[in-house]
Amino acid sequence: MLLLLGCTHLAMVDGAVPVDPGYNEFSADLQGSRDPNVLQTPLAIPLPSFAFHFRRGIGENIDFGAHIYPLGLGVDLRYRFLESNGWSLATQPGVSGIIMPIPTLQYGQIDLSLPVKVEHALGERWGYAFGPGVIFRQTFYAAQAEEFSSSTATFELYGGGGARVFHDWPKLRFGISGDLYVDTLRATGLYGGIGVDLAFTHRGGPRSYKPPRPENG
Numbered sequence: 001m002l003l004l005l006g007c008t009h010l011a012m013v014d015g016a017v018p019v020d021p022g023y024n025e026f027s028a029d030l031q032g033s034r035d036p037n038v039l040q041t042p043l044a045i046p047l048p049s050f051a052f053h054f055r056r057g058i059g060e061n062i063d064f065g066a067h068i069y070p071l072g073l074g075v076d077l078r079y080r081f082l083e084s085n086g087w088s089l090a091t092q093p094g095v096s097g098i099i100m101p102i103p104t105l106q107y108g109q110i111d112l113s114l115p116v117k118v119e120h121a122l123g124e125r126w127g128y129a130f131g132p133g134v135i136f137r138q139t140f141y142a143a144q145a146e147e148f149s150s151s152t153a154t155f156e157l158y159g160g161g162g163a164r165v166f167h168d169w170p171k172l173r174f175g176i177s178g179d180l181y182v183d184t185l186r187a188t189g190l191y192g193g194i195g196v197d198l199a200f201t202h203r204g205g206p207r208s209y210k211p212p213r214p215e216n217g
Contacts, residue, residue, distance in 0.1 A: 011029055011031050011033070011051070011162070011177060011179060011193060011195055011197075012115075012117075012129065012131075012162035012163065012164045012177045012178075012179055013027060013029045013051075013053060013164075013175065013177060013195075013197045014053075014055070014065070014078065014092065014117070014129075015088070015090075015117060015119035015127065015129035015164065015166070016078075016080055016088040016089055016090035016117040016118055016119035016129060016131075017080065017088050017090075017119055017203075018055075018057060018061055018062055018063040018078050018079070018080050018090070019055050019056065019057035019063040019201075019203050019204060020057045020203060020204020021057040021058060021059055021060065021204070022057055022204070023056075023057045023202050023203055023204040024054070024055065024056055024057075024202055025053075025054070025055040025056075025199055025200070025201040025202070025203060026052075026053070026054055026199065026200045026201075027052070027053045027054075027055075027173075027197055027198060027199030027200070027201075028050065028051070028052050028053070028197065028198060028199075029050065029051055029053070029175075029177075029195050029196065029197035029198075030048065030049075030050045030195055030196055030197075031048070031049050031050070031051075031193040031194070031195030032047070032048055032049075032193055032194055032195060033047060033048075033049055033191075033192065033193030033195075034047075034189075034190065034191065034192060034193065049069075049070070049193075050070070051067055051068060051069045051070075052067070052068045053065060053066070053067050053068075053199075054066045054067075055078075057203075057204060061079060061080040061081070061083075062077065062078065062079045062080070063077075063078050064076075064077055064078075065077070065078065065092075065094070067096060069096070069098055070098075071098040071099060071100055072096060072097050072098030072099060073096065073097065074094060074095065074096025074097070074111075075094060075095060075096070076092050076093060076094025076095070076113070077092070077093060077094070078090055078091075078092040078117075079091055079092075086120055086121045087118065087119070087120050088118070088119045088120075089116070089117070089118055089119075090116070090117050090119075091114070091115065091116050091117070092113075092115050092117060093112075093113065093114050093115075094111075094112075094113050095110070095111065095112055095113075096110075096111045096113070097109060097110040097111065104143065105142075105143050106140070106141070106142040106143075107139075107140070107141050107142075108139070108140045109137055109138065109139045109140070110137070110138045111135055111136070111137050112135070112136040112137075113133060113134070113135045113136075114133060114134050114135075114136075115131055115132070115133030115134075115161075115162075116131045116132055116133065117129055117130070117131040118130055118131050124168075125167055125168050125169075126165070126166070126167055126168075127165070127166055127168075128163070128164065128165045128166070129163070129164045129166075130161065130162065130163040130164070131161055131162070132159075132160070132161040133159075133160065133161055133162070133181075134157065134158065134159050135156075135157075135158040135181065136155075136156075136157055136158075137155070137156040137157075137158065138153065138154075138155055138156075139153065139154045139155075139156065140152075140153050141153070141154075154186075155185070156183050156185055156186065156188075157183070157184045157185050158181040158182065158183055158184065158191060159181065159182060159184050160179065160180050160181030160182055160191075160192070161179070161180070161181075162177060162178060162179035162180070163177065163178055164176065164177040164178075168201075171200060171201060171202065172198065172199065172200060172201065173198070173199040173201050174196070174197070174198055174199075175196065175197045175198075175199075176194075176195075176196055177194070177195055177196075177197065178192070178193070178194045178195075179192045179193055180192040
């Protein structure tokens with residue numbers, strides 16, 4: 001049940017380098033996150049949460065991402081607008097949402113995220129990424145008992161960012177990330193988390209050389 005209460009929408013599980021066109025990447029992450037909303041505030045402790053992710057290269061310097069959370073879904077597009085001397089800069093706008101359809105307690109949220117990400121390679125196997133971002137969140141909450149019912153909807157604007165370091169193997173990528181955000185409209189405390197992710201990746205890159213076939217003669 002604790003895994004279902006968490007949310008990984010703030011987790012930085014991607015850098016700024018898109019998957020090459022026609023290639024895929026599958027990943028999963030586990031986070032310990034603090035989200036001081038109406039459900040987690042009474043606990044006042046970080047909660048574990050997990051998510052599954054899929055990325056597909058759809059063009060030069062652009063890829064598509066789909067995300068599965070325990071109680072929701074998300075999609076995004078990542079576009080790299082600058083690459084120079086081992087540095088990559090990208091933006092990754094996305095939308096995601098979760099819902100908890102319990103008869104006496106209904107909770108849901110929709111997020112629009114606008115991050116900017118910077119990634120730098122440290123040799124052939126290591127790298128790190130970081131960057132700022134804003135999240136527009138619409139939250140819905142309703143509770144109902146035998147003689148009592150209440151409902152509310154709030155709009156929140158988060159500002160903050162995250163950082164990530166990762167290591168590559170031929171087909172695997174392991175990352176450690178941290179994120180920290182603050183609600184700029186309400187004094188609700190800090191939102192954020194620390195987590196790990198593992199990706200099975202076929203990101204593209206230089207193709208294997210195949211010598212030409214000899215001509216028949």
